[in-house]
Amino acid sequence: MIKFSKRQLKTPKMQRPVYLVTGGMSKFGRSIPEKRTEELVIDSFVEAAKFIDKSPAELKEYIHSCYYGHFADHFGDQLLGESVIHDRLGLDPLGNIGIKTGGATGGSTLWEAFKAVASGYSDCVLAMGWERMDEVPTDEGNNYIASAADKDWETPLGHIYTGYYAVMAQKYWQVFGKEEDSFRQTMAEIAVKNRGYARMNPHAQGPMDITVDDVINSPVVAYPLRALDCCLMSVGAACAILCDEKTANELTNNPLEIHVAAGSHTLRVADRRDMEIPLLPNESEDMYKDLGDRFPGGDRYPGFTGFLAARMAAYYGYRMAGVIDPTEDFDLVELHDAFTISDIQTYEDIGIRPYGEGRTYVESGDCYLTNPKTGEPGKLPSNLSGGLIGNMHAVGATGIMQAIEVGQHIWGRWAEMHEPQSKWDLFGRSKPDDWTNLQVDDAKRGLAISHAGVGSHVTATILVHPDHQLERNES
């Protein structure tokens, strides 16, 4: 049984508020052979500058230090790739640092950038993330990704990372999904939804117009996971500019307050010891008293079914921003849908639903822009970008892409960034005839979750329109 000290559970308190000023992203693809990584990075930076009507040179004048998220050096076959990028962006001699936390690298990059501004070290920072996973064949890519598991205890087992997560999926599927067809259907709905939303996103690599049956009939990867339950492997870049209040207001008239928190858990799931469930502000101990009765085998926490790192990122992050109930307090979320079933697990870890009831977030229709059951706006639309399943998972860029997507909704500029025919043409993609504006009406606050593999690292990035801050309990 693991216990945490009070000091460890302290709500992070920053020295000053931090704002997201702008962000941009490149095209995402399974492979982009015509461009070097630096070119994709520059594409995203130019988009970020343009978004606030600045030239790249003008925006660069504000930047004081740089945070680079790039997970897998061996994919790029270049150590200190961050220095290459920094030089090509013409940002020497500013201080810069590389950040790598597996699938959560993008979110962790924002975390570092956020702290640099909050501490007063810098008034304006660049958080830039990218990944290049197309320069080795897929089976070598699988081996490289599997190298992020424990090299002595896990990697030799098949050299296949999906497998290390799939054992968790299996446990959740049997204990909480009870192997029900209806649960399988719900998983598939997520894949259909996210690929469908990706159709409206010119950056997206995996748009598809599919049905639940298509997902359920797609090839088995590791039962119950099928090909269409799984996220993409991608190339691309995304960046964000974070500032203190004064600098933010010099750069734009509409900065968004940003909070970033992080949690972690053992790299090997094998090592996870039992503990009491750390409660989120909208939960009580009573809620979980009979969890093991309702879901036999589900009383071992976090076991193989909960992501403690996600729980802790929300635990710190919600208290930093004054969030009580994520469904009420947020207007949209971008979640790390590496797999449909891990998406459901995350709904519980971050308190959108209590443990054991994640599926109802989908089944109620709350996760849609328009609830298909009621025809009314969904309570908390998720992954309107298409997520990792429909848009991309260019690891170092993913968490940053998610935050920018959430930001574009709060800024009310989602359509402007996704509709123009010129952008579809530039990326060589054809805009669907039924293109639909996915802008969330009147979005004020949103959340992005960035997550590594079996849950070794997770960050929660919360964006808040400054006119719509939540009351914070300073205890």
Added chain:
Amino acid sequence: MSTNDRGTVKVENGRYRFKGKFHYGYPNDPIRNEDGELMGITNPRDLTHVHMYGGEAPFFEGLGQGKLLGTRCDDSNCEANGSIFIPFRIHCPDCLSKNTIIDMTETAQKGATVHTFMITERTGAFNTLPKPIRFVNVEFEGVPTILMGYLSVGEPKIGMKVVPIFNTTNPTYTILDLSWVPEETNETELPEGFTFG
């Protein structure tokens, strides 16, 4: 790569003694598009890394001898005192004192249960396990951790009783020397080189 001059290493007087070849280079080739334009190059190479097991060496040696070793925190001031760790942990994650190595073979032979599992046809480069791979995550009586391994006989099921088998004939000195089979599996059904220890 020819294997007769493949690199080997010994440790003598606390220093590595390298013998043979550890890396092989090859000329690169251009990569062109359908119009014949240069897009990039290949970067071929073979290389051998060296990796030390340190305090975990007894575990990997033990597998080839038919033993499953774990560790236990015996620090009476530690909250985790008495906790058994398998995967083998050199130090207690709570108090960081050096754990005691304990033989878990009998515990594993008597009461190991499949906590969860997965079956896949997909593997990465360098995989040596036969496909489909069947991972099993094995729970032991009185142990807070759950060990990942692979099942060599039969189909996995949550709650099924399994026993360890070991590659004692021709050990690789990796985690692959440990595998699992359903209780009451016959010795003749075991994969080549494996025994019950």
